[in-house]
Amino acid sequence: MTVPQVLSFAVIVAMMAALVWGRYRYDLVAAAALLLALAIGIVPFDEAFSGFSDDIVVIVGSALLVSAGIARSGIMEVAIRRFAPNLSGVRSQLALLVIVVTILSAFVKNIGALAIMIPIAFQFARRSSVSPSIFLMPMAFGSLLGGLMTQVGTSPNVVVSRVREELTGAAFTMFDFTPVGAALAAAGTTFLVLFYWLLPVREKLGGSVNEAIDIKNYLTEAKIVRDSTVLGKTVADLMKLSGGDAVVTSILRNRTMRMTPLPDVVLKLNDIVLLEGDPAALDRLVSQGKLSVTGNRVSGDDMASEMVAIEAVIGESSPLIGWTAQRLALYH
Numbered sequence: 001m002t003v004p005q006v007l008s009f010a011v012i013v014a015m016m017a018a019l020v021w022g023r024y025r026y027d028l029v030a031a032a033a034l035l036l037a038l039a040i041g042i043v044p045f046d047e048a049f050s051g052f053s054d055d056i057v058v059i060v061g062s063a064l065l066v067s068a069g070i071a072r073s074g075i076m077e078v079a080i081r082r083f084a085p086n087l088s089g090v091r092s093q094l095a096l097l098v099i100v101v102t103i104l105s106a107f108v109k110n111i112g113a114l115a116i117m118i119p120i121a122f123q124f125a126r127r128s129s130v131s132p133s134i135f136l137m138p139m140a141f142g143s144l145l146g147g148l149m150t151q152v153g154t155s156p157n158v159v160v161s162r163v164r165e166e167l168t169g170a171a172f173t174m175f176d177f178t179p180v181g182a183a184l185a186a187a188g189t190t191f192l193v194l195f196y197w198l199l200p201v202r203e204k205l206g207g208s209v210n211e212a213i214d215i216k217n218y219l220t221e222a223k224i225v226r227d228s229t230v231l232g233k234t235v236a237d238l239m240k241l242s243g244g245d246a247v248v249t250s251i252l253r254n255r256t257m258r259m260t261p262l263p264d265v266v267l268k269l270n271d272i273v274l275l276e277g278d279p280a281a282l283d284r285l286v287s288q289g290k291l292s293v294t295g296n297r298v299s300g301d302d303m304a305s306e307m308v309a310i311e312a313v314i315g316e317s318s319p320l321i322g323w324t325a326q327r328l329a330l331y332h
Contacts, residue, residue: 004042007040014033015029015032018033055162060109060155063107064112066108066112067111067115070104070116073263073264076100076120078260080096087124088127090128090130090196091193093128094138094192094193094196098139098141098142099142100117101113101117102189103146104143105142105145105146105147105153106146106153106181107153113143113146118136118139121139133199134196134199138193142188146185148181148185149181149185151177153181157172218276218278218279219249219275220282221274221275221293222273222286222291222293222294223272223292225269225290227290228290229289232267232268235262235264235267241284241289242281242285243284245281246275246281246285248273248276249261251267251271252271252272253271254270261273
């Protein structure tokens with residue numbers, strides 16, 4: 001092997017080792033590898049950033065942006081909550097999840113499609129008292145099948161299209177893969193829905209399924225005040241302060257309007273947020289966000305023990321006529 005070949009191989013091995021180690025962000029590792037290749041002369045300076053102009057990079061980057069936008073918007077959770085609020089059977093829930101993931105992954109990256117639907121899968125698992133693994137593995141297979149249907153579904157499809165264009169002068173169009181890909185996706189989805197019970201189910205040892213998917217958290221109310229660091233920022237920015245260990249379950253604005261805490265909702269002065277998480281995460285979120293705690297902290301178990309179910313009828317003179325279940329804060 002020549003010296004440039006040895007150096008190239010060494011840079012690739014070092015980059016892969018850093019990626020597997022996982023201590024540093026992937027983009028930083030890739031940038032460091034490029035700078036190292038420039039420093040030792042493997043990559044010419046005039047071609048260092050030529051790859052960013054490649055169509056494949058633009059297409060894959062655009063797909064990742066679309067995936068992140070859909071995931072942050074929370075639109076899929078709202079849509080499924082609105083149009084399929086009463087799905088209780090495991091098979092029907094699985095069918096919905098796999099079909100939606102398969103369709104999404106045809107147009108966005110597989111990881112993005114999964115990231116969008118995984119929170120909904122955990123909600124379904126909680127509702128049906130089953131292990132989330134019943135949904136997660138079929139969803140992963142569905143994302144792979146969906147990527148077969150379009151040119152941008154997977155990176156290999158984009159690469160193959162580029163090679164064909166270089167050889168013949170004509171690239172594959174967006175839906176040239178669809179006849180074969182859709183047939184495979186339909187067959188795979190049908191198999192997953194009918195024979196999901198063949199897949200291994202991983203449950204938490206030493207506890208029930210509910211314990212495996214239910215986080216025993218505390219609930220507390222906090223108010224957005226003038227000194228809050230998250231005033232004017234989004235719900236996603238607020239949750240980042242806890243490192244992902246606490247969530248915003250509801251927002252009360254003007255003491256009358258209850259809002260769904262979508263990631264991009266902007267927090268305003270005097271908003272009251274209902275927070276759920278472990279005590280350490282809640283303390284960290286409240287202190288870093290400079291929030292004003294307005295209520296006592298209550299454990300999820302204590303609150304559940306005080307909850308009762310009642311049945312009520314909306315009468316002809318009820319002021320609630322025309323109100324939505326979401327406005328009344330009625331959640332399953």
